[in-house]
Amino acid sequence: MTSQFENQSLTQKIKNLFVGEDFFKTGISKIRELENEKIYFKKWLDEKRNADMAWLEKSLEKRTNPELLNEEFKSVISAAYLYDTPFNHDEKPETGKISRYAWGSGDYHKLLKKKLKDICEEIELFEKGIKTKYYIDDGPVMDKVWAVNSGIGWMGKNTNVINPEYGSFFFICEILINRELEYEKPIEDLCESCNICLNACPTGALYEPYKLDANFCISYHTIENKNEIPDYINLNGWIFGCDICQDVCPFNKSKIFTEEKSFYPIEKTYNKSLNELEKITEEEFNELLKSSPVKRTKFSGWKRNIEKEKKSRETAKINLFFRKGFMYFTSQWLTRLECLLFYNTSAHRPALHQKSCRALDGRHYFRCTE
Secondary structure: OOOHOOOOOOHHHHHHHHHHHOOEEEEEEEOOOOHHHHHHHHHHOOOOOOOOHHHHHOOHHHHHOOHHOOOOOOOEEEEEEEOOOOOOOOOOOOOOOEOOOOOOEEEEHHHHHHHHHHHHHHHHHHHOOEEEEEEEEOOOOOHHHHHOOHHHHHEEOOOOEEEEOEOOEEEEEEEEEEOOOOOOOOOOOOOOOOOHHHHHHHOOOOOOOOOHHHOOOHHHHHOOOOOOOOOOOOOOOOEOOOHHHHHOOHHOOOOOEEEEEEOOOOOOOOOOOOHHOOOHHHHHHHHHHOOOOHHHHHHHHHHHHHHHHHEEEEHHHHHHHHHHHHHHHHHHHHHHHHHHHHHHOOOHHHHHHHOEEEEOOOOOOOOOOO
């Protein structure tokens, strides 16, 4: 297979391999210690923005300095694999929503690791002594930072990497290699003055542009949180993950979709009501979602999320009932008060002593009686 690449640079040969495995974008950056990112990341951890994800604290040094993984590595190859599909969430209040990356039957870790393994084997055949190591969001690597450095996209205000053509519904993979390659430059941040994602976040998890607090993030609570979900968190219909800050992004209107059918929604869980989803037994859950990312929350987390959302829906109905009642009685009281004020200040009081009165501007008032 390598003979067809003889007249190409090592960088181009590597990029061609990714194209052959259906990655839509590949970028390369020089390995270095991420000094600025380390300062921000440490501050973020000190402020407890990571909630109870303590494993992030344990890997701080390695995450910000890939040379600690292996000092031989010289370059980071970042690659993007699309997972968006031509399906949409049902916005009916009773629907239990699953994040796009997880609503299919396929295990993206297995799928992409197989592709990365094959690519690494081919790369190591190009030259004697080449060493590689691959990751797909399962190692101490700041994949978003390297993707930005490699020109895959820019870091959006919703903390997702955004590509101007493909949006942000894609997986990011890395291959570390012990070779100097041709490096890309970061691309322009096109978020500019747009704050749609920040305004759309229902819990305030996006507390500032480019900053996220996991303590308020629906995705964190429905996936990583192993305890009870706090009362102050409204899941807004989500039972696994959350796509709100990506769904509203103007760059996700491109209508470019993956051809990987295993990322298409599972019929039995796609846009189903909370009551329907609650009826799924543990045996059905384990079989139906055995390869899906949803299995990460386990059956206990699945049940907890559904129960939490159902409770929130019932509470919302009760609150709406009382709110409407309060607004009705308040409007009645204000109307009567306005009538009395009009009567007491009018020079035509006798004319107002009728069973029904009308103000000078034509509005109807409560009955005025002597």
